[in-house]
Amino acid sequence: MSRSTTRTATGTRWRLGLTATALLTATALLPAPAHAEDATDYTITVDPAARGAAIDDTMYGVFFEDINRAADGGLYAELVQNRSFEYSTADNRTYTPLTSWTVDGTAQVLNDTGRLNERNRAYLSLGAGSSVTNAGYNTGVRVEQGKKYDFSVWARAENGTTLTVGLQDADGTLATARTVAAKGGWAKYRATFTATRTSSDGRLTVASSAAAALDMVSLFPRDTYKHQSNGLRKDLAEKVAALKPGFLRFPGGCLVNTGSMQDYSEASGWQRARAYQWKDTIGPVEERATNANFWGYNQSYGLGYYEYFRFAEDVGAMPLPVVPALVTGCGQNRAVDDDALLQRHIQDTLDLIEFANGPVTSTWGRKRARMGHPEPFHLTHLGVGNEENLPVEFMARFKQFRTAIEAEYPDITVVSNSGPDDSGSTFDTAWQLNRDENVAMVDEHYYNSPQWFLQNNDRYDSYDRGGPKVFLGEYASQGNAFRNGLAEAAYMTGLERNADVVKLASYAPMFANEDYVQWSPDMVWFNNHASWNSANYEVQKLFMTNVGDRVVPSTATSTPAVSGPVSGAVGLSTWATSAAYDDVKVTGADGNTLLSDDFSGDASRWTHTGGGSWSVQDGQYVQTDEAAENTMVSAGDPAWHDYDLHVKATKRSGKEGFLVAFGVKDTGNYYWWNLGGWNNTQSAVEQAVDGGKSTLLAKAGGVETGRAYDIDIKVRGRQVTLYLAGQEWGRFTDDKPAEPFRQVVTADRKTGDLIVKVVNAQSVDARTAVDLGGAKVSTRAHVTTLTAAPDAVNSETATPVAPVTSTFTGVADRFTYTFPANSVTFLRIKQK
Missing domain, CATH: 2.60.120 (Jelly Rolls)
Structure with missing residues (x-):
């Protein structure tokens, strides 16, 4: 994700996280224009005979980045933190290999030839009669009464060693303890718990009767999303599925093109921050190398490329991975000048496509099949690079990626980008280079104020219809209050109106664990026991589940300013x-x-x-x-x-x-x-x-x-x-008005509906005359409305921003409708 000039006072995303709380609470919508209270009557005129832009099924999607503990401690359902004792100061200066663990007795973390495997470098040597206890995430390990939890551990021990595993909190046991007989060299041992009480403060303890080596201590809820092994936290995954996303962009923004681009075997020392490289993240989880996360913690890669592809398939979304182009971003701004390394990354990208789409007889298709998915994942789009601030250097490398990909996979759309901002010299240079090279699609990112979104509804009206298409991969209006959702909704009417140019769009970022925040705003917030939708999520969901197939041209009167x-x-x-x-x-x-x-x-x-x-x-x-x-x-x-x-x-x-x-x-x-x-x-x-x-x-x-x-x-x-x-x-x-009244009309071929979408981002009702241009319609409309105070923010305990459905029976070729103050309203009208 994403690093625009408007993300913070000085504009870089990685710094914005430091002031995220202030932005979350302080960002405000531009006050209603002068005399707006006198301008409450509007006219919307629809031309059903005119043919507007077609809207692809993949128009709206989601962007996942491992920021704010979105993966470990979030979407990835693992309940044990630092399960392989790999945390280090390379991840965070406060970390040690025993972060989130407490020891009773004797124990030390070792990194020697006795390790589990080459990539899982650290393990715990536990003394006889000693135990270790894990604190999980947030307040502890979350378990629910009556539900099953699957424990596993890799251990090396002398014959006759007993491992005793328990779940407890301050009030006592949470499940009947389990014992495992460990013996011999490294082996995986399993046990199952059924929680006898519900707790968000649990602790997992492993005790050993004799000296033993432990690694990959794991506890998973049995009830993961779609009951997948090594799966996803159900409530978070279901929130993504409810959006019916057209695509899933992964594994991130800054994660993609920061850190070392070298092979894992070339890393010096115990840990070294590396750019996200997909081959690190597949295969058995105990063989996946952990890595320092750009956002200041450790990432286990338990949620890896295979799981991302599987998740995209499970929610019906087109997978859209992004690979590094050997030009770093997010404040690093360095072009890697190593042709051999560049060619290796290009080959890795070709291998990625084979992993996604290749037959089981191919090298990487066989690896996919061995992981449990012999069928291809149907990859059609792939991004190269993310927000590079060195457009000339980026384009030189991008062209080599594209040439190699198109030579072997001509049906893959290779996506470029325009840097970290919505405008400026980098943006202009990048776009010119993209046009010169006839790039198919350009990924734009920007994080701006609500005022900017109200002022720039027409941004894509003037884009070249014959030039590269736009993938708006990251955008948000710097806040989670309803005023932010209103501004984004107003802007989205412009995205839909220009669906012939803007082919893909995704709000960013998607997830934030409330106790581990580097960046705000975010679409879905959570802790270890609950999750809740932001106002922005509700806006996105309303648009994403009511897209339509084609724009029906319409106009509306504006508000005097x-x-x-x-x-x-x-x-x-x-x-x-x-x-x-x-x-x-x-x-x-x-x-x-x-x-x-x-x-x-x-x-x-x-x-x-x-x-x-x-x-x-x-x-x-x-x-x-x-x-x-x-x-x-x-x-x-x-x-x-x-x-x-x-x-x-x-x-x-x-x-x-x-x-x-x-x-x-x-x-x-x-x-x-x-x-x-x-x-x-x-x-x-x-x-x-x-x-x-x-x-x-x-x-x-x-x-x-x-x-x-x-x-x-x-x-x-x-x-x-x-x-x-x-x-x-x-x-x-600075004379561009911030228009608070916006609309777009689309047609849904499957249902025969006209969908009139209206945003009234001002503090007064908007009494509006709607002219459907002679369309023959039912008198009844299904109405979905989001309305709340501009400063309303959803939380774990309150949801002031939530959709309300109703029926309006006054529809005709010409009718009047009053759109409430501070509202997003969708009218689905049946055409006869």
């Missing part, structure tokens, strides 16, 4: 950097000085609205905390407009550059020029609206440490011009 000038105070900030500021001057358009501060005295005119450590030093205002993120200080009047801002800024040390803000209303509403963001690789102007950010202008390039930069920003009306060292850097006009 009145926009005043860009106004607000000015600000200074840093992000993971120490910087110094001087000679701040704000001059009105009439030439009057509004603010002048050379910091020859104190900084009393500046108000701290962020963190960091600010002080006046040698006539400069200096922020010295390199770990602090968004250290905003502001000065001036929020009513200021039409002014010139001058600042002298110097980066002293750290990862990034500096940020100069204007139009500052409060802590969540402002613009800033982010110079040297994204690990000092690019600069951009970002707009924050109630905490959610969007990029308005972006260019590649960073700043030099120790160099003093003259920065000038000219604000006139809605137009802003930016100057760096006296030269114009860029300009933009």
Whole structure:
């Protein structure tokens, strides 16, 4: 998943996770346009005789990435954490091989020639009469009364050794203990428990009567999704199945193209972070090498490529794997220059296709069959790369992948991408290269504010109908409140209207364990005993289960919007950097000085609205905390407009550059020029609206440490011009309205329904005249409505955002319907 310029203050996804809670609660919808309360009457006009874009069955799908403990401790049903004692500081600096385990007696983790196998490098040496206890995930091991749980362990012990296995919590036993007689070399032993009580705080204990070696200590619920072995947690998998996804993209975004691209055997030391390589993840689970996860924990690969393909099949989705292109992303930005390694990865990709589609007589088809699936998985699409920020280097490697794949598998659609952002120099370069190379499909990713989604419903209206198709592989509006779902729903009407260009789309990311969050928002939240749908999930489900086959062209009146000038105070900030500021001057358009501060005295005119450590030093205002993120200080009047801002800024040390803000209303509403963001690789102007950010202008390039930069920003009306060292850097006009009333109409060939989909993302009802253009229809419509307060958030204990179904009996060729405030409404109308 995914790393756009609008995911955080400085735009990279891996940093956004650090401020996820704030975004979850603070992101807000743009206030209703001025005079919106007077503009509650709308008209929707449908032209049933016109032929709109066909909508593929695979239009909407899901994206899975192992982030927020989405796999281990999540979708993967294993209840034991660190089951093979492989955790290490390579995964997380707080980890040890005994993380999540407690020892009673003597035990040590060894890594020697006595190991279970070459890839399962660590094992536990347990002393006679000693025991180890596992704490599971969240609050413990979850068991439910009357349900069965399958235990297994690989052990090496002298003859006559007894392993005693128990389940208990603070209140006592949870199941009758089981004993296993272990003897001889490494062997797998099994036992079954039936829980006598329900508990979310269980512990699994293994005790040994004599010295023994243990590895792969496992406990699985018998009742996995579709009763698959090495299977999936049922409630989470069922939530995915309920969406009826057209495709499943896996195994992730940043997981794909970060870390070492080398073979496992080339890794130095006990563990080394490696890019996700599919061959590591198949075969017997005890032979799959664990790996450091990009998001700061260990991944067991128990949920591997075979399980992903099987899951896609089980939910009726097209599998869409993504492989690394040897250009790293997600802040790493490195092109691997090793032709032999590149050719190996290309061959691995060809082998992957054979694994998915090859006959049982082929090398990799035989491996698939031995895992239990002789039939092919019908792979048709494959992504190469993910959000590379080096488009030229990426395309050079992508072409080699595509050439090799098309030579052997001409029916496979090879998907490229356009980098980590919705716009900017990387995006423009990547798209031009994709067009030049006649790429079939381009994967776009972006995470923006609700306002951006309301402003950009027409994004794909102007895309070249004859150019590469779009796979919108990752998008979200930076929050899980209903206002976010409303903005995304409004945007999705534009995706459907442009279904001839946007062929695939998936919200991201999908899962988050509430106790292990690196990134937010997320579609489904869970802990070890419950799961719940976000407002965003409910929006996605409504669209995904009511797609239709073809767009029926329609138009609607718009909401008048009145926009005043860009106004607000000015600000200074840093992000993971120490910087110094001087000679701040704000001059009105009439030439009057509004603010002048050379910091020859104190900084009393500046108000701290962020963190960091600010002080006046040698006539400069200096922020010295390199770990602090968004250290905003502001000065001036929020009513200021039409002014010139001058600042002298110097980066002293750290990862990034500096940020100069204007139009500052409060802590969540402002613009800033982010110079040297994204690990000092690019600069951009970002707009924050109630905490959610969007990029308005972006260019590649960073700043030099120790160099003093003259920065000038000219604000006139809605137009802003930016100057760096006296030269114009860029300009933009922020005058695009955020339209809260959007619609699309589709036809469902199977049912004969017209589906009128309307989003009213404002705080007043929308009384609407609907003209069906002479279509002969039933008088009765089936209605599904999502409506709630804009700040409503679903949780484990409350679901204020949930669909309500009803019947409307006033349908005619022309009829009036009032769409509630803050609502998404689908009318399914039978055509005669």
